[in-house]
Amino acid sequence: MISKKTKYGLQALLSLARQHGSGPILIADLAEQEQIPKKFLELILLQLKNAGILGSRKGKGGGYFLAKDPGQITMGSAVRVLDGTVAPVPCVSETAYQKCTECADEESCGIRLVMKDVRDAVADILDNTTLKEVLVRSSDVSKKAKKVIDYSI
Amino acid sequence: MISKKTKYGLQALLSLARQHGSGPILIADLAEQEQIPKKFLELILLQLKNAGILGSRKGKGGGYFLAKDPGQITMGSAVRVLDGTVAPVPCVSETAYQKCTECADEESCGIRLVMKDVRDAVADILDNTTLKEVLVRSSDVSKKAKKVIDYSI
DNA sequence: CGTATTCTCTATCGATTTAGTAGGCTAAAA
DNA sequence: TTTTAGCCTACTAAATCGATAGAGAATACG
Incomplete structure (x- = not known):
């Protein structure tokens, strides 16, 4: 069983991956988007940053962002950082x-x-699955679901 | 991560599998053999019994034994009983x-x-690995190790 | 400069889970 | 009918988990 902390962390990473390229994201926004307790998320992001997975900037216009390309961050690395x-x-x-x-x-x-x-x-599995791949897979499922709906119209 | 309870349970099952056919084994003996706190082991064995994996007999000459053949009890079933x-x-x-x-x-x-x-x-993996297979695998390793020693003489 | 902004860090707290213990009860042998 | 050995319930200490609080430090910007 993975902890809630790890699950939150993965959610946050995927959210950042989705928004990759649009600059730093505020902890508060991320918490709001993903429905994660803000203060708890703060600790999680910090841990991911200290592990080199995330980068951050302070002050106005600051926030968190992926330190690497979504295609270069694996689920395994995140789980190891957060769950040990x-x-x-x-x-x-x-x-x-x-x-x-x-x-x-x-x-x-x-x-x-x-x-x-x-x-x-x-x-x-985890070391060969990147954030990018997860995004692709989940959008594939969504598309497929949409297709089914389209047919039914 | 599996719990210590589950690990103890698997140890006990493997021990019972090794002694399969020689009648009921006392909780106390199992606890001694496997170095597991007796009272804790008691709860574990009971749980495995209630799940149909073990059988038991009370009174003199009693104890615990596998309810099925070691080749028919999987690691998966034991983990599910103990870890949920x-x-x-x-x-x-x-x-x-x-x-x-x-x-x-x-x-x-x-x-x-x-x-x-x-x-x-x-x-x-867990549902396709029986106690019997685990015993065979671990004795294979032992044999191999012994062989190496033999060569070196 | 100084002030608002935003992340950083340490400490703490309550709830749950885990690991383990205690002790009486019940069934089966002898 | 006593001994043996599992059955069952309750309890507790310690660890972990999920979450919160609040002061501190760095950065941007007027």
Whole structure:
């Protein structure tokens, strides 16, 4: 399960991706658009900025913006920043590894072997899906839905 | 991230699978073998029993045992019983679905589309991995390790 | 310059969840 | 009918999560 924080963060990133190129967006506007508690969003954006995913400018005309192209920011990187890891157990995490106390031999731990497969499958999806791709996919669905409606007229 | 409860549960199931056929195992013995707090394990085993994964017998000679063959119990079923779901967000869960409040249209929600892929990938692994397979895999690793040692002598 | 604007940072708080404990109850053997 | 061993409910401590408050620091602009 991903946290609400991570979900908010992804929402915000996608919103910024949609508005990419139109300059900095205010936290307040983003919060309003995405219906995210403003103060909470503040922390999230800051974390994403400190991780190099977002950029910011202070003062009038300031706000937040993507530090890179939407096609170069992956869902995986955002989830790792906000949730710490993508792995189902710490002992198979690449970014937040922690030796597990219970099993004697990590190499032959059956649970670990399976969870490693899970981690790899999840990472494969999230690390190969960019914000841009997500936008395209979701607009494809919308178009398709519209098409169906058009036919029915 | 799976909970410690789920991890304990999987450990216990694998231990019972290893000892499958030798009659009921005492909670106390399982707790000792797997180094799991006994009282906590008690709750976990009960939950697995109520879900039909384990069977039990009271009184002398009693204990817990697998209700089915190790080849017929999947990691997925155990995780769902103990963690409630396998999905990263409630809106893509088959077993613990909850409509998400934030996105207007679920069908075209980009986050949901990606998380659905993640869920499917995770479910595909966990639902197609039985306790038996886990045991085989982990003993394969052990054998391989042993072989290396043999060569080095 | 100085003031309005907007992000930055630290601290705190309440609610929920997680991990674990306690203890009496019930069923089955012997 | 006593012992054994699971069943069940309740409780609690600690951690995490979601959210808020408010002062501080940087930037633009008149």
